[in-house]
Amino acid sequence: MPERAEKNSDLKLPPEILDLLAGNDELELEDVEMIVEELQFIYQPGVMPALQRMVAARAKPTSLLDAPFALPVQKYPSQIVEVTLGATKSQGGSRGTTVTIGGEKSPAFYTFENPTINSPVVSLDVFDSKVPIPKAVKTNFNDAIEDPVSWAKYAVDKFGAQMITLHLVSIDPLNPKPSTPAEAAKTVEDVLQAVDVPLVVGGCGDPQKDLAVFEKVTAAAEGERLLISTVTLDMDIEKSAKLIKQYGHVALAFSPMDLNQARELNRRLLEFLPKEQIIMDTTTAALGYGLDYAYTIMERARLAGLMGDPELQQPMSSGTTNAWAAREAWQTMDPQWGDKGLRGPLWETVTGLTLLLAGVDLFMMLHPAAVKTLRNTVKRLTEKPGSVDLSQLANWVSTKF
Amino acid sequence: MSGKENKGGMKQLSPIDVYTLLPKTNCKECGEDNCMAFATKVVNREVNIDMCPPLLTKANEKNYKKLKEMLKPAVKEVTVGVGERAVKIGGKLVMYRHEFTYNNPTAIAIDVTDEMSDNEVLARVKYTQDFTYTYIGYNLQLQMIAVRSTSNDAEKFKATVKKVAENTILPIVLCSFDPAIIESGLMAIPKANPLIYAANKDNWKEMAELALMYKCPLAVSAPNDISLLKSMVKTLNQYGIENLVLDPGTFTRTGLVDTINNFTMIRRAACNLGDELLGFPTIGTPIAAWAETNNSETVNAWTEAHVASMLVTRFVDVLIMHGTEGWALLPLTVLRQNIYTDPRKPVAVKAGLRTFGTPDENSPVFMTSNFALTYYTVAQDIESSGIASYLIVVDSEGTAIDSGVAGRKLTAETVADAIKESGLEDKVKHRKLIIPGKASRISGEIEELSNWEVLVGPRDSSGIPKFVQDKWK
Ligand code: SF4
Numbered sequence: 001m002p003e004r005a006e007k008n009s010d011l012k013l014p015p016e017i018l019d020l021l022a023g024n025d026e027l028e029l030e031d032v033e034m035i036v037e038e039l040q041f042i043y044q045p046g047v048m049p050a051l052q053r054m055v056a057a058r059a060k061p062t063s064l065l066d067a068p069f070a071l072p073v074q075k076y077p078s079q080i081v082e083v084t085l086g087a088t089k090s091q092g093g094s095r096g097t098t099v100t101i102g103g104e105k106s107p108a109f110y111t112f113e114n115p116t117i118n119s120p121v122v123s124l125d126v127f128d129s130k131v132p133i134p135k136a137v138k139t140n141f142n143d144a145i146e147d148p149v150s151w152a153k154y155a156v157d158k159f160g161a162q163m164i165t166l167h168l169v170s171i172d173p174l175n176p177k178p179s180t181p182a183e184a185a186k187t188v189e190d191v192l193q194a195v196d197v198p199l200v201v202g203g204c205g206d207p208q209k210d211l212a213v214f215e216k217v218t219a220a221a222e223g224e225r226l227l228i229s230t231v232t233l234d235m236d237i238e239k240s241a242k243l244i245k246q247y248g249h250v251a252l253a254f255s256p257m258d259l260n261q262a263r264e265l266n267r268r269l270l271e272f273l274p275k276e277q278i279i280m281d282t283t284t285a286a287l288g289y290g291l292d293y294a295y296t297i298m299e300r301a302r303l304a305g306l307m308g309d310p311e312l313q314q315p316m317s318s319g320t321t322n323a324w325a326a327r328e329a330w331q332t333m334d335p336q337w338g339d340k341g342l343r344g345p346l347w348e349t350v351t352g353l354t355l356l357l358a359g360v361d362l363f364m365m366l367h368p369a370a371v372k373t374l375r376n377t378v379k380r381l382t383e384k385p386g387s388v389d390l391s392q393l394a395n396w397v398s399t400k401f
Numbered sequence: 402m403s404g405k406e407n408k409g410g411m412k413q414l415s416p417i418d419v420y421t422l423l424p425k426t427n428c429k430e431c432g433e434d435n436c437m438a439f440a441t442k443v444v445n446r447e448v449n450i451d452m453c454p455p456l457l458t459k460a461n462e463k464n465y466k467k468l469k470e471m472l473k474p475a476v477k478e479v480t481v482g483v484g485e486r487a488v489k490i491g492g493k494l495v496m497y498r499h500e501f502t503y504n505n506p507t508a509i510a511i512d513v514t515d516e517m518s519d520n521e522v523l524a525r526v527k528y529t530q531d532f533t534y535t536y537i538g539y540n541l542q543l544q545m546i547a548v549r550s551t552s553n554d555a556e557k558f559k560a561t562v563k564k565v566a567e568n569t570i571l572p573i574v575l576c577s578f579d580p581a582i583i584e585s586g587l588m589a590i591p592k593a594n595p596l597i598y599a600a601n602k603d604n605w606k607e608m609a610e611l612a613l614m615y616k617c618p619l620a621v622s623a624p625n626d627i628s629l630l631k632s633m634v635k636t637l638n639q640y641g642i643e644n645l646v647l648d649p650g651t652f653t654r655t656g657l658v659d660t661i662n663n664f665t666m667i668r669r670a671a672c673n674l675g676d677e678l679l680g681f682p683t684i685g686t687p688i689a690a691w692a693e694t695n696n697s698e699t700v701n702a703w704t705e706a707h708v709a710s711m712l713v714t715r716f717v718d719v720l721i722m723h724g725t726e727g728w729a730l731l732p733l734t735v736l737r738q739n740i741y742t743d744p745r746k747p748v749a750v751k752a753g754l755r756t757f758g759t760p761d762e763n764s765p766v767f768m769t770s771n772f773a774l775t776y777y778t779v780a781q782d783i784e785s786s787g788i789a790s791y792l793i794v795v796d797s798e799g800t801a802i803d804s805g806v807a808g809r810k811l812t813a814e815t816v817a818d819a820i821k822e823s824g825l826e827d828k829v830k831h832r833k834l835i836i837p838g839k840a841s842r843i844s845g846e847i848e849e850l851s852n853w854e855v856l857v858g859p860r861d862s863s864g865i866p867k868f869v870q871d872k873w874k
Contacts, residue, residue, distance in 0.1 A: 059639070060606075060609075060639075060640050060641070061636050061639050061640060062606070063636075064602070064605075064629075064632045064633060064636050065632055065635045065636045065639060066632055066635075067628070067631035067632040067634070067635040067678055068628065068631075069627045069628040069630075069631050069670075071666065072666050072669045072670045072673070072674055072676075074669075109658070109661055109662075109665075110662070110665060111658060111662055112662045112665070112666055132860070174841060174842065205807065205842070206842070232807075234809065256800070256804050256807055256808025256810075257800075257804065257808070258808070283804060283807075283808075285801065285804065287732060287735055287736055287739065288536065288732075288735040288736075288738075288739065288774070289774050289775075289801060290772070290774065290801060290804070291736070291739050292498075292739040292740060292742050292744065293744075295498075295714075295739075295740070296498055296499045296744050299497065299498075299499065300497075300499050303497070325803070327778070327861055327863060328731060328732075328735070331863065333727075335727075336727045337534075337727035337728060337731050338726050338727035338728030338729070338731075339728055340728070342699070342703070342726075342728040342729075343727075343728035343731065343732070346703065346706060346707065346728060346729065346732050347732050349707050349710075350706075350707060350710045350732045350733070350736055353707060353710055353711050353714075354710065354711075354714050354736065354740075357661075357711060357714045357715060373703075373707055377657070377707070377711075380654065380655070380657040380658060381657060381658050381661060382658070383655070383657075383658045384658075385658050385659050385662055386625070386659060387655075387656075388625060388652055388655055388656030388659055390624055390625060393624060393650075393652075394689055394692035394693040395692060396549075396686060396688050396689040396691065396692040397549055397550075397576050397577060397578060397598070398549065398550060398551050398553065398577065398578075399551065399691075399692045400514065400516060400551045401691040401692060401701075401723070
């Protein structure tokens, strides 16, 4: 405490003013002294803040004032469940690698608080029959997309896919000649033969047909720890869950952008399945076509899970490929909006990155450039904070480019 | 979040807190039935307390001030520029968008330099000012011009700033760490309220003097050092500068982890821990992507755009960018619009019958959902096709076609009911309904329930003209 202030102890100056009086040689002392004199007459609570501001405004500091910063960390009572997909030989399957997601202790990439426990993973889409696929995507796979086996191989060999999502769209009863559950199971076996990464197996969205197919698939791929996509509230949940448990797989619990439905579905699955065998998907809408809802639902689910809601503690998956439902992603537009060969994959990238920051752990994606950017970003976001070399900082302010 | 986390945040405020400080006379001058109704609207930020005339009188001055303080946003609102395209930044009340709508969408500035040719500068300024994309009734735009000094020549900088100001009403960001350069820029536009970029630990005194003299907002740069940032804010506040913008540095490649952490920590400290020194708008500079490597322009624009998108999601209030490619700016501006919509309102339009042109008893009948985006897209496509027709907008609780069908919000029952309610059975002779390709799953059920024949239309409404030409007889 400066001497002068202590003598004036009956004046009860706020500490900011004391600092000023004490340390600064360049103070405009006349002004300050005048105010200090006035203070003795007019000081009363409530007038102080205004005066304080006046003093501050006139007394320009000459060196930086201290303002300590404490990391704004928070404690969360709960942790997101850890789920492993794929099983190696010794684990009862035939995969060369497995993938583990979830386990997070903080919101996504709050690494000032806790490190990321398991990096989010991208699974590449493969379809078992012809679906409308944007040109921008097709050109990257050449002829490989003609059949699911070569497509899956190409995705792994050429693009280093950590996982493959095999969409069994051919089973759709709306098709002129839908494939049978046995045929679908055969495709799954063929793909399992061709690649040794973990597999997601997706149905067509028809609850009855999907269940019939899952019945065959889960048995044919016993022990592989497939992710079965998807189990919904309008399916026979008990039957689905029991199949998944019996043959050692994982359920993807899908709900349509509604936290209560997501809770209910998890609750019902948890009656039959251990929590390590459930991943949830609260629906991904494309950028520009409802991404705001998808984002907020996922962010809320993750925060609620960390704050202790036991029904929202499952890791999250996103069908990021839905980004291509936005016409801006695939349409030829006025030249002002540039090359759709870039616009499309960036559309998918932005959709994915937004959900990455909401807490998604598993991405199902289509375009190799979007996949690569997402994976690179995950890599950067899981680096150790504070390792950037400030002396190497690029100066964008005065550099010509 | 726990109660403590919300100190200074929104949740603490209840209508009662506001009500106690109102005049409580129920005089209705504000247009509400009583003070409690007014208080509720104030808490929901639907009305400003200035709408209560008695509160503005001398007798209520103290309570007015208390209310002002109580309702102060966690992040200060700062204005850049003047006139009709002046931009407000910050003003955020909350950290997460589900807590309350975000105010003031992230402002995007495009750069020019004092070494670009006049033509290039003017072309970039015009591009930025004219940029617009119509999306569900909103015009997506760019907001500012950032003038950078790459010449390090004060006169050149001044001339460029002058040229920019003569050709645009957009707010300007003056970019240099050299106070002499900034001063010459300010002399060119002394009354334009530009944002000065930026004070740092070496130049802050001179920059502070300039900000005071020209009464304009000042960005504070402390790369990856929030302690330094805070200490500069405290010092500059003390200096008398109240309109600050925080720059913890943007690293677009290595160091991205710190960038995301820094913007997150700043916003949490401001919104949830009541840290007033960090309660200022933030500025992100994805433009750094262009200075960091020798990559191709496409790679730089790609990096800049996707990093910018992450900053929009992680709370940033201003972005400085270099790329002007439509493929990069379109997804970014659409994302910004998405993040800044009111999360409490479902984006739905009124269900019911719409007509296009003057349809007759043989005109086609389309069906769609009442999700605003779907509706506007379909309506726009039908309108531009010039096909006289009817469109039944089904109440799908504001969900899109595919998610509505998957979530059983768009069902054969709702469609059949909508047909009945539309009264179309008296208006058209045929019984043929064209449904979106994405609703094909329920086509059979619709036929059963409505006794209308269902034609499954294109998956995207841009295919409607061709579909009608080929299939409608
Ligand atoms: S004007 Fe003010 S005092 Fe009158 S009813 Fe409205 S809130 Fe109450």
